[in-house]
Amino acid sequence: GQQVMQIPQYQHVQEGEDFTTYCNSSTTLSNIQWYKQRPGGHPVFLIQLVKSGEVKKQKRLTFQFGEAKKNSSLHITATQTTDVGTYFCAGGGNTGFQKLVFGTGTRLLVSP
């Protein structure tokens, strides 16, 4: 079955440093979504990418969808302590109803 892997599994940065997490799918995706889950919380939607090579920005966050639609990345510029949490990518298939396959997640810890 479809697998979605993320690297790194865990990253600890100092506040102000940049952070990047990479997402790779074993199959081509129709779209990719990114979620953030704070410790003890539930996943919160960040963004959806649909087009090959698409790049979207949200303030300090930059999201990219690969040309082959099998990989994606999330880059955070100048991390803040509020960025702490686990970041998941989730790949959507080609059917009308979204069966999201979540990645393994990258846990980000930011020290002040």
Added chain:
Amino acid sequence: DAGVTQSPTHLIKTRGQQVTLRCSPKSGHDTVSWYQQALGQGPQFIFQYYEEEERQRGNFPDRFSGHQFPNYSSELNVNALLLGDSALYLCASSLGGVGEQYFGPGTRLTVT
């Protein structure tokens, strides 16, 4: 505007028992998906309901079943509980089964 609600918050059951979890979608949403999230892992898709029918199903045994009611709320039933069923069960709602998924706070199930 009420978000996704789930009940109960926590639940402790014994092996072999049966459990029912409940979810009310975000106002205006018509599709409900259920996910199982084990500690330290990403959410795993169980199934999705739209118009009171199961539209997509993940790799979960028949012990996991669900239902959607005319008001779009949903139930997840798990029979013959195993220790491995201990997890956070998340409900997510969306419009038409695609796009952004709004997650509820989850139900923490512990099987002893």
